[in-house]
Structure formats: C-alpha cells, structure tokens
Amino acid sequence: MSTNRPSTKDILEAALLCADQPLSLERLAGLFEEEARPAQEEIRSLLATLAEEWNGRTLELREVSSGFRLQVRQEYAPWVGRLAEERAPRYSRALLETLALIVYRQPITRAGIEEIRGVSVSTHIIKTLMEREWIRVVGYRDVPGKPALYGTTRKFLDYFNIQSLSDLPALADIKPIDHLQKELDLAAAADEAAAVSASEPGEVYPMDAARPPAVNDADPEDAADDGVEARETAEALN
Numbered sequence: 001m002s003t004n005r006p007s008t009k010d011i012l013e014a015a016l017l018c019a020d021q022p023l024s025l026e027r028l029a030g031l032f033e034e035e036a037r038p039a040q041e042e043i044r045s046l047l048a049t050l051a052e053e054w055n056g057r058t059l060e061l062r063e064v065s066s067g068f069r070l071q072v073r074q075e076y077a078p079w080v081g082r083l084a085e086e087r088a089p090r091y092s093r094a095l096l097e098t099l100a101l102i103v104y105r106q107p108i109t110r111a112g113i114e115e116i117r118g119v120s121v122s123t124h125i126i127k128t129l130m131e132r133e134w135i136r137v138v139g140y141r142d143v144p145g146k147p148a149l150y151g152t153t154r155k156f157l158d159y160f161n162i163q164s165l166s167d168l169p170a171l172a173d174i175k176p177i178d179h180l181q182k183e184l185d186l187a188a189a190a191d192e193a194a195a196v197s198a199s200e201p202g203e204v205y206p207m208d209a210a211r212p213p214a215v216n217d218a219d220p221e222d223a224a225d226d227g228v229e230a231r232e233t234a235e236a237l238n
Contacts, residue, residue: 008038009046013070016050022067022158065157065164095125099134103156103168107138107149126150134159 006014015031016023025040032038038046047068051061059070072080098121101113113121129135138151152165162168 008032008042009049012043012046013050016061016068016070019069022064022069024067027067062161063163064161065154091128092125094119094122095128098125099129102129102135102150103152103165106151109141109147109149111147 011031012028015028025043028043029037029040047061047063054061054070058073058076060073061068061070094117097117098113101116102108105112105116110121110126126135132155133153134156135150136153137148139149140146141149157163157165
C-alpha cells in the first residue's frame with residue numbers, strides 16, 4: 001500500500017464531497033495537522049482551482065454564506081430531485097410575500113409586514129419560516145408590547161446559493177410570485193440532491209438600502225383567526 005500523502009487539493013476535494021454542509025476556510029484548515037496546515041490564502045487558491053476543474057461537469061463548487069460546498073448543478077434538479085423521499089414543499093403567495101418583506105425590509109415586525117401587505121399575517125406563516133430556519137427573532141422594538149423584530153439567517157442565504165443579502169436582486173428586478181415558486185421548487189430539488197447545509201442559523205445581515213418603513217409597529221393582537229387561515233389555505237391551493 002502506498003504511503004504517499006495525497007495532495008492538499010485532493011484532500012480538500014474529498015472533504016467537500018463527503019460533507020453534508022458547507023465548509024468554512026477555518027473548518028477546511030482544521031483537516032490538517034498544525035505543522036502541515038496550509039494558510040487560508042492557499043486553501044482559497046486551491047478551491048479556485050477545484051472550481052475550474054469542475055466547470056462544465058455535473059457538480060459545481062459554490063461559496064455560500066456558511067462556506068464552500070460541492071453541489072449538483074441546478075439544471076439537473078428536475079431529475080435528481082426525484083431521488084428525494086419527500087416532495088418539495090409548495091408555498092402560498094402569502095408566505096412568499098411575507099418572506100420577501102422580511103428579506104428586503106429587515107429588521108421588521110409582524111405589524112410592519114401587515115401594514116405593507118394590508119392583511120393580517122398568519123401565525124402559521126411565521127412558524128413555518130422559523131421552522132425552515134430562514135428567519136429568526138433578531139431583537140425587539142422599543143415600543144409598548146415589545147414586538148419581535150425578524151431577520152434572515154445564514155441558512156436562508158445557503159439555501160438560495162448566495163453569500164450575503166447584497167447578492168439579492170434589486171426590488172425592481174424581482175419576478176412575479178408565480179415565477180418565484182417555480183424557482184423555489186428547483187432549489188428545493190437541488191437542495192435535497194446535494195445534501196445542502198443543515199447548519200444552525202447565524203447572524204443577520206441587514207441591508208443598508210432596505211430599512212423598515214415608518215409604520216406603526218405596536219404589537220398587534222394575533223389576527224390569524226379562522227377567516228385569515230381559510231384565505232391563506234385557498235391561496236396555497238391556487
């Protein structure tokens with residue numbers, strides 16, 4: 001059996017192929033003994049070489065918020081997504097609108113979302129986004145009732161293959177909700193096939209150009225009554 005040590009590049013590639021979540025430069029450096037540990041600049045350079053080698057193949061090396069990962073290219077998602085035991089979830093228009101407002105207006109309260117949308121926000125929608133670990137409570141507004149302020153997480157960025165909120169399209173370039181649902185379906189399929197990150201939510205990255213509007217953010221009563229739930233169920237079925 002050969003005792004030759006594999007190259008640093010091959011070790012990095014093997015780790016990325018086996019990992020079930022994005023690997024940061026620090027995590028990749030930790031693969032090596034201290035006396036043989038490459039500098040982060042060297043690791044980044046080798047990752048760039050790996051990205052070139054995988055160019056045009058079925059996998060791609062992608063840097064997201066939590067680090068680097070090898071993943072199936074999106075054009076293969078309709079096929080490899082069929083390997084998933086569960087179908088990708090479909091989201092209602094109300095949920096997508098709520099998520100978009102949190103993304104572009106964060107930090108924002110539930111009352112702020114309701115003010116912009118013009119309808120009550122169902123507790124179920126907030127719960128679903130929290131369970132997906134796409135949003136989290138980042139603080140509380142200093143007004144009577146101390147309403148929670150919501151923002152996005154690292155897992156949200158990882159899921160949508162971006163490093164920071166600055167990579168998101170401008171509001172003027174946003175596609176209709178129906179088109180967004182199709183992209184979410186593809187992203188979910190690729191997410192399952194490539195064993196996308198299950199890392200814990202991290203810090204929030206507010207966008208300087210997207211501050212909360214000047215609205216009344218007092219903590220509202222829970223308006224997710226049966227009528228609201230029924231309307232949102234109908235939206236989900238449309």
